[in-house]
Amino acid sequence: MVQLEVFLQTLVSGLLLGGLYALIGLGMTLIMGVMKIINLAHGELMMVAMYIAYWLFTLLGVDPYVAVFIASPALFILGVLIQKYLITPVIKVESILPENQVILTVGIGMVLASLATVFFKSDYRSTPVDYASVTWYLSDFWQNSPIELSISLLWAVSFVFSILITLALWFFLSRTDIGKQIRATSQDSDAAILMGINVNRVRAFSFGLGSAIVAAAGCLFIPLYYLYPALGGQFTLIAFVITILGGLGSNIGAIIGGLILGVFESMTSTYIGMGWAPVGRFAIFIAALVFLPGGIASLLKSRRLGK
């Protein structure tokens, strides 16, 4: 019984973590789908948003969940600027290695992480909101429950928020003009140009939107995590693993991929050891690259169209 309890608790924590991961992955997959480049500064953008949330909380007492509405627009602007003034010029430059664009985003990430260290020191910071310790137990609701499970309020709120943001994004992409243009460009940028879509504008907008989404994820994470300047790198990798697992440019894939990764990491921590969670992450990554090159999206597709 205890074993089952541990398993279920691990599963629940994994799903909650996965919900946030999905949001990080969504931002990445959006940029990848439209730009066809890998943004290795993704986690650093999230780190910047987390500092915005942190300072809003510390200086002005703004709740991190409210900070979403400030950090996301700020990061949207930062994303647009990066796309316009750094990435676009490099796409035009002729070079031996096409991977230059990826290396460029590495440089951007380095600058952001380093500036954060300079301004904010390497200290670990957190936003101790007063409802941080609230936890719900299954036995509070069902006294005779044979097993005990718990969910912390913070995790639950962050999870719900990430679902809401995902729904909002879905609505935006499927119902609005610019959303439709993003999807069209993502599917076939040449055709999009022929249809009269201003692809450069769409690209800048998508980079901004992707940054805004990961900024929201950062605000949802900060009540749960410690914040420090070097935190970006690991989240870039997480975002990347999710995108590969889900299938490039696939939103549903990113959501499922995020949940799978969350559960998998949670399981590795419980059953193999804390330190091994990153190895589990990479094992999934490599397995996905090798055995499922199109990601989860390709599975979904072949179900629908397959013969």
Added chain:
Amino acid sequence: MSLLQVKDVSKFFGGLAAVSGVSFEVQENEILGIIGPNGAGKTTLFNVINGFYKPSKGDIILNGKSIAGRKPHEICKAGMARTFQIVRPLRRLSVFDNVLASAFLRAKNKADAENIAVEVLKFTDLYEDRETLSKGLPLGKRKRLEIARALATRPKLLLLDESFAGLNPAELDKSIEIIRNIKKSGITVMIIEHHMKVIMSISDRIVVLTYGQKIAEGTPDEIRHNQQVIEAYLGEA
């Protein structure tokens, strides 16, 4: 004996058949033209023959041995080379080095490879341009460079994918002359072409594809008067 036999070959993508049930043979030392409207599956057929795609069904036999499902580099070693519709030279290397890179395939050493490269460059009339960086070449010469690179692998069978598209009349004549010379030197040629006049004048036989299926096969004269072919082409317009 025929050099290449394509036996009931099909290629599906998802549920879509890009090539379905195509059979034909290429005789030793002939020029076989493949024509068909856009999207008829010509390039897919080349990609299946040359090993980029595994055929979903059917068999391909080169020189008496099945090559279906083998990798492109193995098929090239077995004696088949190809060019691409979109030219893909090694942009930052000279014309000579471009050809040298593929001459190494059969050469015993570098000197041998260099000899092959010189010979092929003279054959394709690119010897004067051997020092030029390939990205600086005009389209006509780049298309010829593609042929030269393929020839340097010493093929028995050469697959040409639209080697004439976009050429001006002078370049066109040059390329036609070179392809005739290739045939004279004993190499069999299979060619995809949109340019009707060229293909009719150069081919010994022609295979016509539409919607991934073979609808006709015969000499240029027979094809010209084939009712189905005429309909297929008029239907397109």
Added chain:
Amino acid sequence: MKKFYPLITLAVLLVLPLLGFSTYVMHIFILLLMWATIGMSWNLLSGYCGQVSFGHAAFFGIGAYTAGILYSKAGASPWLGLPLSVFVVGVFAFIIGLIVLRLRGPFFALATLASGEVFRVSAENMDWLTNGTLGIMLQKRLWVSKEPYYYIILAIAVATFLLMKYLISSKLGYFFVAIREDQDAADSLGINTTLYKTIALVVSGMITGVAGAFYMNYMGYIDPHIVFALHDVSIITIMIVMVGGVATQWGPFVGAVIMVMLQEAVRSIGSLGALHQAIFGLLLIFIIIFLPNGIVGDFGKIKRFFGLGRVRA
């Protein structure tokens, strides 16, 4: 004249230690040669063969740990790690290659990045073999003076330079470039791309591994964060070649000089400390936008910019 540049450079490098530089300056020269060696090996795989690796720290670390474990577990001389790491890293590179070489472009890059991280986390967690995060320390380094280390790394660097020169002008070099420019076209011209990419990866890994084994012997201490570092090894390696010149013979040397000097300069100005990643990042961004072929590759451009070229009348 140009033909003699390598010989002149070699002669200068040979007499350098005799000029009575301080141990600090000698230390810089040693680092410089080590990084040039690693840069050359990266250049083979990524610059010439076009497979951009973000994970050379894996090879560097495995080489370093080969020497380290040989010493800490088998009690043997860590110098044996130099020849042994060729073999050990070769095997690991081959295995890594089986997985990552199926991928192309940015996906290959990220898979190699992941492989570097896998080895770092593994080294941190396999205490029984690697001492975990405590690392491995040599009780006593073989020599106190810098000169022997200098000549050893010089020999490694020169051997690597010659090997590169030979490989690039041979059949392999042509095949590598053909693969870089267009893998499908290379394949259809009879080049077994998987085989030749594996060769590039294994040779490149081996050389970086030897450099790693040398690092263990020279520095006398390693831990997973130092030798499997993403930024301080894998990314620095990329930067050295990007700054110096991708797919050029001298690029890795020029890049190593600039990067090592820059690193030391930043380190010596204490107040810059935390800014050093920002400086590197800005340099990387600048190079990619303005000199995408590096200092050696875009030398003509630099000359023109300063009005030295003949092009400007």
